[in-house]
Amino acid sequence: MFSTSALVAGVAILVVLAAVAIFLVAESLPAFLANPADISSDGSGFWGLVGPLVFGTIWAAALALLISLPLSIGIALFISHIAPRKLAQGLGYIIDLLAAVPSVVFGLWGITVLAPAVQPFFVWLVDNLGWIPFFAGPVSGTGRTVLTVAIVLAVMILPIITAIAREVFLQTPRLHEEAALALGATRWEMIQMAVLPFGRPGLISATMLGLGRALGETMAVAMVLSPSVIISFALLQSQNPTTIAANIALNFPEASGIGVNVLIGTGLLLFIITLIVNSIARVAINRRKAFSGAN
Amino acid sequence: MSKRIEINDLNVYYSNFLAVEGVSLTIEPRTVTAFIGPSGCGKSTLLRTINRMHEVIPGARVEGEVLIDGQDLYGPGIDPVVVRRQVGMVFQRPNPFPTMSIRDNVIAGVKLNNRKMSKSDADNLVEQSLQGANLWNEVKDRLDKPGSGLSGGQQQRLCIARAIAVSPDVLLMDEPCSALDPISTLAIEDLIGELKNEFTIVIVTHNMQQASRVSDRTAFFNISGTGEPGKLIEFDDTTTIFENPHVQSTEDYISGRFG
Numbered sequence: 001m002f003s004t005s006a007l008v009a010g011v012a013i014l015v016v017l018a019a020v021a022i023f024l025v026a027e028s029l030p031a032f033l034a035n036p037a038d039i040s041s042d043g044s045g046f047w048g049l050v051g052p053l054v055f056g057t058i059w060a061a062a063l064a065l066l067i068s069l070p071l072s073i074g075i076a077l078f079i080s081h082i083a084p085r086k087l088a089q090g091l092g093y094i095i096d097l098l099a100a101v102p103s104v105v106f107g108l109w110g111i112t113v114l115a116p117a118v119q120p121f122f123v124w125l126v127d128n129l130g131w132i133p134f135f136a137g138p139v140s141g142t143g144r145t146v147l148t149v150a151i152v153l154a155v156m157i158l159p160i161i162t163a164i165a166r167e168v169f170l171q172t173p174r175l176h177e178e179a180a181l182a183l184g185a186t187r188w189e190m191i192q193m194a195v196l197p198f199g200r201p202g203l204i205s206a207t208m209l210g211l212g213r214a215l216g217e218t219m220a221v222a223m224v225l226s227p228s229v230i231i232s233f234a235l236l237q238s239q240n241p242t243t244i245a246a247n248i249a250l251n252f253p254e255a256s257g258i259g260v261n262v263l264i265g266t267g268l269l270l271f272i273i274t275l276i277v278n279s280i281a282r283v284a285i286n287r288r289k290a291f292s293g294a295n
Numbered sequence: 296m297s298k299r300i301e302i303n304d305l306n307v308y309y310s311n312f313l314a315v316e317g318v319s320l321t322i323e324p325r326t327v328t329a330f331i332g333p334s335g336c337g338k339s340t341l342l343r344t345i346n347r348m349h350e351v352i353p354g355a356r357v358e359g360e361v362l363i364d365g366q367d368l369y370g371p372g373i374d375p376v377v378v379r380r381q382v383g384m385v386f387q388r389p390n391p392f393p394t395m396s397i398r399d400n401v402i403a404g405v406k407l408n409n410r411k412m413s414k415s416d417a418d419n420l421v422e423q424s425l426q427g428a429n430l431w432n433e434v435k436d437r438l439d440k441p442g443s444g445l446s447g448g449q450q451q452r453l454c455i456a457r458a459i460a461v462s463p464d465v466l467l468m469d470e471p472c473s474a475l476d477p478i479s480t481l482a483i484e485d486l487i488g489e490l491k492n493e494f495t496i497v498i499v500t501h502n503m504q505q506a507s508r509v510s511d512r513t514a515f516f517n518i519s520g521t522g523e524p525g526k527l528i529e530f531d532d533t534t535t536i537f538e539n540p541h542v543q544s545t546e547d548y549i550s551g552r553f554g
């Protein structure tokens with residue numbers, strides 16, 4: 001009875017997944033095969049349009065992860081191993097609450113609060129560190145740049161990564177923590193010796209979940225950025241690459257004919273990017289399985 | 296090196312619960328001292344106060360003194376981290392770091408003090424410590440394999456190698472054989488006999504034969520009931536404790552009449 005329903009559920013998931021994949025491929029094929037001139041007026045074709053989107057998607061998500069990961073690990077460690085129990089509980093609760101905030105709200109916050117607040121700081125960065133390509137001018141007057149988006153995304157994925165990291169850190173066997181302490185490790189050294197290595201596979205999974213959300217996030221990006229079709233590493237200028245998901249959301253309502261196929265094609269690419277990211281994570285976890293402590 | 300341990304009128308509390316009361320005893324260098332007694336009488340608790348590991352448990356605290364070569368472990372300005380580098384510990388269940396290779400396990404503690412150890416120094420120390428723990432011949436061909444792949448007895452000897460690699464003065468062992476098969480247990484007992492040439496050893500054991508086989512001195516602890524504090528009942532040469540104890544409850548315990 002149970003095994004039958006498990007089988008049915010498993011098959012159902014596979015069928016749905018296959019249906020989605022077939023839909024994506026079938027609907028995007030026309031875009032791949034179409035005459036470049038039909039897709040964009042400048043004749044650069046599907047890849048000329050989609051290249052910057054793929055770049056923008058990965059770039060924004062990577063920046064968000066770069067900001068979020070150290071913070072999340074720090075907060076999770078603070079909650080699991082440093083803060084007194086009362087404080088840890090309170091903090092954990094706040095983080096969980098943050099996870100429940102809808103992305104539209106983050107988008108609004110990004111436009112109305114964050115962008116104006118960081119704009120003077122961006123000006124300072126361009127004036128003082130403008131020689132670093134990332135901070136090259138001219139600075140955006142609104143503060144609504146890819147860096148602002150990355151910060152919004154970072155705040156959005158922070159609760160997921162933190163919550164999982166905290167659970168993972170709490171699972172560190174007491175035995176191994178005591179082993180480190182008994183060797184004369186300070187608390188921080190104990191964390192390095194026992195907690196972080198033990199939590200590594202879980203941390204990778206947490207990171208991938210966060211990254212997956214950042215890659216696919218639509219609303220916050222669409223609201224904050226006024227998109228351009230460019231590939232640029234500059235963080236503070238008014239011309240910014242946008243992401244696949246935000247681009248679909250912004251353009252789908254008015255799209256028609258081959259335009260729809262192009263958008264679906266970008267969706268297929270997003271699907272593939274996410275798949276690749278997850279496979280990399282799996283490889284990273286499996287590579288050191290013997291040292292994972294899972295036996 | 297090997298040092299004398301002097302415990303003076305020690306009380307140990309878990310928050311408000313007095314777990315061990317009024318223990319005084321002196322442990323000479325280069326001896327093996329066994330702590331025996333029924334479970335719950337505070338053997339582990341007392342053992343952990345000798346390297347301040349009890350402080351890992353919130354609310355645990357001591358009153359009284361523990362001196363190592365005259366220096367009070369609980370004196371002002373003494374860092375528990377430094378204490379634990381001088382007083383090593385082996386636990387009931389083998390606990391090599393699962394994320395580290397055998398080699399890295401052995402030098403884990405040393406690396407805390409000396410991060411930039413040369414490879415040859417590290418190799419020497421790994422070999423010497425594993426030799427010291429009678430494990431070298433069994434693992435020398437797989438030093439880069441995870442420590443968790445060894446048998447329980449080998450893992451426990453790996454933990455001993457890890458503890459002696461930092462050259463402590465004292466080695467504490469809390470029922471180190473209770474999770475092991477008889478053959479592994481014998482291997483560890485032999486090892487303890489060799490280690491006492493270099494270290495002061497204190498071992499908690501629930502196994503009376505083991506206490507009589509490995510120890511020079513034996514301390515018998517008891518509790519008068521649950522919720523009561525554990526107390527030191529008798530402390531003497533192991534032969535005296537087992538053949539000619541002075542206290543009735545010691546005799547009752549070692550002859551298996553209770554506990």
Ligand SMILES: Nc1ncnc2c1ncn2[C@@H]1O[C@H](COP(=O)(O)OP(=O)(O)O)[C@@H](O)[C@H]1O
Nearest residue numbers: 309314333334335336337338339340341352522
């Ligand atoms: N972490 C702890 N918190 C509170 N009480 C404890 C803790 N560990 C041990 N105790 C109590 O202290 C007493 C002595 O325990 P323990 O030292 O483990 O005894 P033994 O090792 O002789 O079996 C017991 O009554 C036990 O319940």
Ligand SMILES: [Mg+2]
Nearest residue numbers: 338339340499
């Ligand atoms: Mg015990």
